[in-house]
Amino acid sequence: MDYIEVSIKIEPFSDDNADIVIAQIGELPFESFTAEEPYVKAYIQEKNFSARDLKMLLSAFDGAGIANVTFEYSLVKGQNWNALWESNFSPITVDNLCTVKASFHKNLPKTRYNIIIDPKMAFGTGHHQTTHLMVKNLLKESVREKRVLDMGCGTAILAILAAKMGAQAPVVAIDIDPDAVASAFENAKRNRVAAKISAHEGDASLISGFGKFDLILANINRNIVISDMQSYSNSLASEGVILLSGFYEKDIEMVVKAGESAGLRFVTSDGRDDWAFVRLQKGKNG
Structure with missing residues (x-):
């Protein structure tokens, strides 16, 4: 692409x-x-x-x-993305618990969760800040045996981490970009969780076909997050949680309002270098 x-x-x-x-x-x-x-x-x-x-x-x-x-x-051109990505990607270590690196990064300290990512697309890890925010806050969640969706998965960092944390298989990963889906498959294999991740090409209209999720992850951008919020909510189990990033701190109010309109309540937010993270939750009777 x-x-x-x-x-x-x-x-x-x-x-x-x-x-x-x-x-x-x-x-x-x-x-x-x-x-x-x-x-x-x-x-x-x-x-x-x-x-x-x-x-x-x-x-x-x-x-x-x-x-x-x-x-x-x-x-x-599509074939030039890897060189562009390599020139811009630095390893990410989060709270000494998780390291996201490429195969060409050497001699990095090991953490509890080590994820190796090599992309087939431009935005292999998304924004460094938003990736950090999503990983940091995913690490705080109780994921074991939970049904998890990684929406706009990119290279599937979050899906891979969820699988390594013990999420119920398969973790569903969806992206509109076919290159991202191919990359997600390869990275799942590279991290030995291929049997635990199911990657699919498409948009939010696919979500309903996979039943209810306990945890939805979406590191995309403000406009898509807002437009897809109702789809996320519809596919969220009672008391399920949504972790969102990909937008600025000044956009938090707009994102939270969209969540509330979709039947979700605001729980907490986080930020890093002006980028934002929001945690929303569905009610018991949702």
Whole structure:
């Protein structure tokens, strides 16, 4: 699958201005963002990209006195993703309990859960901060013998961790990107949990076909999380839990309201470098 890499130059650059730009273009189906002065880089499937729509959204900054914003974009062919990913991915160690690394990372200390990930797609581990948040908070859950769904699984880090933590087999992993599904299969084998994970290509419309889940994991983005919230809730067992990330701390209220509208209650939130995590739960009679 081919992607467009959009480089948005922000002058003057600041974390706040980067957040404003990302929020402004959030209406478009970008799948990942990175911010490194003076640029925000955004990634979107080629088939979903419209330079005209992006230009229109960014025109809101013209004369607004916030920042001068310009952009350029380039095509990144599918076969180039691994090199791009390797250049951007650092190992993640969470609370000395879990390490997520690639096969080319050597001499790292072992933790209780060691996960080796090699991607076949651009966003093998998602945002470093949101991956960290999801892993950190998944480690706090009682997962043993629970039915778990990893929605928007990417390379299946969360599904693999849930399987290693003793979740009921199979942990269901779903992603709209066929490359992600292929990567999930391979990474499950690499981590010796292939028999415990079932990976599928599709969107939230697939969830209902798998029955009820005790725990749903979704590290995606704000717009998708909100639009799919009712589907998540419908497939959640009584007193089931949803762990969400992929959005900013300023979006927490919006995400929580969507959850409440879907019959879920807010339990707690967490944050890391402006990125957010939210835990929601269904009632006993849900």
